[in-house]
Amino acid sequence: MKKYAIIASLLFIAALMGSSCKKEKPIDEDGLLITTRAECYVSNFELLGADFQTVRSKAPVIDTVACTIKQEVFFGTDLKNLWPQFTLVTDAKLDPKITGKVDFSDLANPKTYTVISGNRQVRKTYTVIITVQK
Amino acid sequence: MTGKYFSYISLLGAALSLMTACSKDGDYTIPxxxxxxxxxxxxxxLGPNIVGIxxxxxxxxxxxxxxxxxVSAQVVASIPGVQVNPGDKPNSATYLQDSSFYTNGSGVDVPIKVGDRSVTKDGANVVTFTKDTNAVTLRYFYRIPEEARGKTVSFTFSATSSNGETVTYKSGPYTIAKMDMALNLLPTNNNKCYLSVADMKLYTAAEAAANPDKIDLVYLYRNLAVQFGHALVAPAASKDYLPGVTLPANVNRDTKLSKAWNVQDFHLAGLKYGTTFVDDVDFEQRDMSTSPDFALGLKxxxxVWVETGDGQYRAxxxxxxxxxxxxxxxxSIKRYKVK
Structure with missing residues (x-):
């Protein structure tokens, strides 16, 4: 009799656990919450050099309509070893992810990064245009 | 039925183990x-052991x-440390101090001489006590010799007493770093501005012309509209980074540079910072394949991490x-020979 009671309670706990999982909000492939926000833009941009100090000679010019980030860097910046940092609107994420130093030395072919909104429905591709101080 | 007994037995067991723990505490005696x-x-x-320090x-x-x-104390190093040469300051070599220290009310360490100055005989530093002494702490300074570079050194400390007892303490082995160090080089703009990493020395243009294959970097200061300031630039770098510089003939090595911040090495920065050390491993693991040949706007x-054009040195x-x-x-420079 006791045995049955234990089995029953175990089953009940398992059922509870199952239901709690279903209650959670949906998550995307990165394990991030998918929310209701549809906003999709870059609010700030930073660029660090090989020594993790800023190489920006001016504040960035971010055009959220044309989807461009124009950034002037100091004369003599090591363009092959830069660490970009994007500040995004709440719940948005960036693709591709920044995992280390990025080579920005090909100035004629600017790099592009896609911002994905919180609801994962809106995607906007930003072009990072770098110019060197003269 | 059996389950019930088990629970009683385990309870009893737990109670017993609690009691034994208590009785053990009571057994404490002063050692x-x-x-x-x-x-x-x-x-x-602390930090890497570098030849010469x-x-x-x-x-x-x-x-x-x-x-x-x-009666006496002695230290034997597996590789004898640098010894005093005639005319040298006694503190510039390996020695076992002949004084014990106490700290006075103002926080100053005051020495009390307890023995004869350490003499080196047969590779050992010996202090013979001249005062009646029961307890003492002596400091031992081992000046790392050139022959210990890249090897390990261990030390055997021993003391003897008037009743004939001897005690020994073995310390080490300690690895001696392969790298070299040069402190406080003074480059000046357009004058002594040619730096050789191999020699860890600065040269003037005339001297550089005589040794063009040694020159790895040019130091320059330019006050321009753009950020330039103080810079280290490889002779082979673009002329944009060497404004107004006329290089001596055949000075053309291409050195790689990578700026660093917050690497305030204890040995190079002086006594201001106590926690950061650049060691051999930092040079061994550094990848400078994508680094440029200039470093402008030094602070x-x-x-700056440096790799010479021939890949022989990192610094x-x-x-x-x-x-x-x-x-x-x-x-100030720390330099490691890669090959």
Whole structure:
């Protein structure tokens, strides 16, 4: 009799656990919450050099309509070893992810990064245009 | 039925184990000190052991007064340290200090001479006590010799007492770094501005012309509309980064540079910072394949990682001081031979 009671309670706990999982909000492939926000833009941009100090000679010019980030860097910046940092609107994420130093030395072919909104429905591709101080 | 008994038994077991733990606590007795000559040793210096600087130890020894007094203390290094040459300051070599220290009310360490100055005989540093001494801590300074580079060194400390006892303490082995160090080089704009990493020396244009294959970097200061300031540039770099510089003939090596911040090496920065050390491993693991051949806009207390064009040396140059008026700098270098 006791045995049955234990089995029953175990089953009940398992059922509870199952239901709690279903209650959670949906998550995307990165394990991030998918929310209701549809906003999709870059609010700030930073660029660090090989020594993790800023190489920006001016504040960035971010055009959220044309989807461009124009950034002037100091004369003599090591363009092959830069660490970009994007500040995004709440719940948005960036693709591709920044995992280390990025080579920005090909100035004629600017790099592009896609911002994905919180609801994962809106995607906007930003072009990072770098110019060197003269 | 059996289950019930099990629970009783386990409860009893738990209660028993609790009681035994209690009774064990009651058994504590004050430990009896060893009634004999004893010693102990700590290594006081931190960081990589570099040829030409000291490894410092504090060696303590003591004997109960009723048993006798200390007669002598000695240290033997597996590779003998640098010895005093005639005319040298005594502190510029390996020695076992002849004084014990106490700290006075103002926090100053006051020496009390307890023995004859350490003499080196047969590779050992010996201090013979001249005062009746029961307990003392002597400092040992091992000046790392060139022949220890890249090897390991161990130390045997020993003390003898008047009742014939001897104690020994073995310390180490300690690895001696392969790298070299040069402190406080003073490059000046358009003058002594050619740096050789192989020699860790600065040259003028005339001297550079005589040794063009040695010159790895040019130091320059330019006050331009763009950020330039103090810079280290490889002779082979684009002329944009060498404004107004006429290189001596055949000075054309291509050195790679990578700026660093917050690497305030203890040896290079002086006594200001105590926690950061650049060691052999930092040079071994560095990938500079994508680094440029210039470093502009240097800042005080920042640094630059360097790899020579032939890949023979890697170095870390720390900027101790920059002077815009005198257009000069004070830099210190750690250098590692890769191949």
């Amino acid at each position: 009896t000190p060893k009634n004999e000559l004893q010693n102990d040793c700590i290594k006081r210096s 000291n490894i410092e130890f504090a060696y303590a020894m003591a004997i109960p007064a009723a048993k006798g007094k200390l 005080e207390e920042a640094g 870390y140059i720390f900027v101790n001081k920059l002077d815009n008026t005198a257009q000069s700098a004070r830099i």
